Amino acid sequence: MKMEKKYKPEAVERKWLESWGKDESMYYFKPTSEKPSYIIDTPPPYPTGDFHIGNALNWCYIDFVARYKRMRGYNVLFPQGWDCHGLPTEVKVEEQQGVSRHQISKHEFRELCRELTRGNIEQMKRMLQRLGMSIDWSREFVTMDDRYKRFTQLSFLKMHREGLIYRAEHPVNWCPRCETAIAFAEVEYEDRDAYLNYLVFKIVGREERAGEEKGVERAEVEQQEEVEIATTRPELLASCVAVAVHPEDERYKNIAGEGGAVELEVPLFGQRVRVYKDESVDPAFGTGVVMICTFGDRQDVRWWKLHNLPLKASIDERGRMTAVARGYEGLSVTECKRKVVADLEAAGLLKRRERLRQSVGVCWRCKTPIEIISTRQWFVRVQKEAVKKAAQEIRWHPEHFRVRLENWVETMEWDWCISRQRIFSVPIPVWYCKNCGAVKVAAEEEGEELPVDPLETSPKTACVNCGGTEFEGEKDVLDTWMDSSLTALWTAGWDLNASSESAGTGAAGTREAGAGVEFEPVALRPQGHDIIRTWAFYTILRSAALTHKIPWHTILINGMVLGEDGYKMSKSRNNTVSPDAVIQKHGADAFRQWAAIGGAVGSDVQFRWKDIVAATKFTQKLWSILRFAMIHLADYEGEEGAVNPRPRLRVVDRWLLAKLNRLVRSVTAAMENFKFDNAFKSIRTFAWEVLADDYIELAKSRLYGRQEGLYGRQEGRNGAEGARSGASGQESAKYALHETLKTLSLLLAPFVPFYAEEMYSYIAGAGGGKSVHEEKWPEAEVEQQQEAWSDPSDPSEAEAERKAEREGDLIAGIVRAVRSYKSERGIPLNAPLRKIEIYDAGTGTVERGAGLETEDIENATATKVELCRRESKTGEESEGKSEEGGEILDVDGTRVVILF
Secondary structure, eight states: OOOOSSOOHHHHHHHHHHHHHHOGGGGOOOTTOSSOEEEBOOOOOOOOSOOOHHHHHHHHHHHHHHHHHHHTTOEEEOOOEEOOOSHHHHHHHHHHHTOOTTTSOHHHHHHHHHHHHHHHHHHHHHHHHHTTOOOOGGGOEETTSHHHHHHHHHHHHHHHHTTSEEEEEEEEEEETTTTEEEOGGGEEEEEEEEEEEEEEEEEEEEOOOTTOOSSHHHHHHHHOOEEEEEESOGGGGGGEEEEEEOTTOGGGTTTOOTTOSEEEEOTTTOOEEEEEEOTTSOTTSTTSEEEEETTSSHHHHHHHHHTTOOOOOOBOTTSBBOGGGGGGTTOBHHHHHHHHHHHHHHTTOEEEEEEEEEEEEEETTTOOBOEEEEEEEEEEOOOHHHHHHHHHHSEEESTTHHHHHHHHHHHOOSOEEOEESOSSSOBOOEEEETTTOOEEEOOGGGTOOSSOOTTTOOOSSOOTTTOOOOEEEOOOEEOTHHHHTTHHHHHTTOOTTOOTTTOOOSTTOOSSTTTTSSOOOEEEEEEEGGGIIIIIHHHHHHHHHHHSSOSEEEEEEEOOEEOTTSSBOOGGGTOOOOHHHHHHHHOHHHHHHHHHHSSOTTSOEEOOHHHHHHHHHHHHHHHHHHHHHHHHHTTOOHHHHTSSOOOOOOHHHHHHHHHHHHHHHHHHHHHHTTOHHHHHHHHHHIIIIIIIIIIHHHHHHHHTTOOSOTTOOOSOOOHHHHHHHTSOHHHHHHHHHHHHHHHHHHHHTTTOHHHHHHHHHHSTTSSTTOOGGGSOOOOOOHHHHHHHHOOTTOOOHHHHHHHHHHHHHHHHHHHHHHHHHHHHTTOOTTOOOSEEEEEOOSSSSSSTTSOOOOHHHHHHHTSOEEEEOTTOGGGOEETTEETTSOEEEEETTEEEEEEO
């Protein structure tokens, strides 16, 4: 086959995409295979239509693993799912259609969401294919499809039966913009400017404490008329139900006690509140006195529960002030804050204001500051110890990310709120009896066919509590993490309601009797560190609750992508880059190279165009080597073709294969530990420095058919060496080069699949038309190579390899030194020198008869080479010069004298 001089990634990648598209079965998971399974719990991305660079980095990691494991003999399942439900799609539909979700029926609105989602999935799917992902598309799953929705509802019902899901009135995080409850994990924190307002609370109630006599302390209390309290949320004055001070704060020891010693009057609103002692109060903040409101933050919730305080809700679900706020009713929180501050100032109740930076909890979707309001919601019980135990059993790469999950679990203060006041999600399969209010859950054994929408259907049986037959369907839907937290179970093919007929309905399932009944943890979960507290946490929690097992054996964490300026990519910073932009300019393999070498797994990776350019330079360099090699290997069939049996190998060829063996071991170890950067850098260094810079220069003459050095063979070798030197230098070089290029194409296959496939297709006899991705991973076959090169007196395989490396390193080092010597002096590289003398370094490496072959040195330097003993006078130096005027070089302890 004729090879283009310049590698053209666009043409090559399109060619192989078309070829692979004709038969994708080589990537299919085979349920009946006898190979060991390796199942990947692939992240189902949210189908926005934009497969961004962070997604692409993570999927490159996944594909590196999937391709590598297939080549190692595993039956790999690399499915693709889509996490469809959620608020962003609802918002986008409202924007595109110009309608509110309240203006059309829920059914119509859901259909619009589904239509948008289907289109976005197709866009993102095309990008995954263009990036060369070896996905098993026959196992694709979509969380908005009925099969997956049934799976989600079954999981809800199972956990409800076991008391792990319940409904209760409780304070929850609430987004006024989205008008829905959100979980702790959906709250992000941003630093924002705020004011600390110092307000006057008048002392209005004076109660005697038990056992306290009237005296100095009592007099001090009566003399004190007011207390200053600093707050950033004056709009919550209507919800103030108490105040608190630190028990050791001497400033307030006379106004607080058990149950409160005095009462304070809340400014503007007039309600009287008690003063409590609490060690969680920070005496250094503000005045050391804090309001307890229902609710300003999570600390308010703690105090509310601890002291059994009343609930006064002044903010509603839309972020508007309620009737509790009296004259401020109907105002937004921001409007109320402004008006309250103005009224306090007018009444002389605002002492001063101080600017400060404040960490504010915001909705992770719309960045609106959250409120904490008390509503009736559905919750999942968080079994902290079970989650932490499971986290300990899972292998984390990198390990330190496990601590992040454990810390998150410890900070959770109430259970996971799973109900959402939205439309596009899985309906909660529950009704309420209109007669008695009892909860009626869906049940397939009672004739209800899941998935069920309780707003569109009614239960098949009467209320077990009162016998009533009229029901009201649950309006809320499930948190979208209730869908995606099941991906490991779904991918493994486990069915929550498994039977011989219905088992194994998930991605890895079969329809065989009993399949899918017993869940086994899958091999790998790859994901970003930004969703440890959501996707990882919820999956571990749900797997522990539903199966009492860990969801996966290993979790692989990837970092974020930073722009060229070193900051997180964002449109506001104008530092974003799309995978498509890279592919259009340099091809998918260049992007994948950047993903491989950009940084260690788990660390943030900076995108730099110069890294992409370096990737293209590497592929072009290797392409040039391949192009040169194919001049000599066009008719070479190697061992598999049996036309060219393995020859006796020359030293330099043994050296190359020894280096190749070391490379295979190094890359394999790195891949086993997900060190993709180390693996690919090792390949690149070998190809560029060992193969291109050293070996090709050393073996070039033999490849062209020159059997001896320019000045004939050296005399005095022992019998073994003489026999070895009698081997065809050309055949020896061809064999070594063929084996090396074939092995390199296999090592490159997980990283640059298009390039590796193209490279492999050119190597004569490599696979007989077989895809490189169907081949086995290379092994470091020292034993076979031992047969071809070892000294019969030394049967040690390891020693044979070390000996080959030592000799080859010396030869390559000498040639590099001589070529460098010529370059520094402006001597043409092909210009002959008078002679090169090589002296024994005392190691036995270059003693006469020890086996150093000089032909390749002569051919590479165009100079006669002579092996000399240490006692030769020519090698005696005087200030870097030999007696004959030669230049003395030191090559790893071996003296080399250049005579010119």
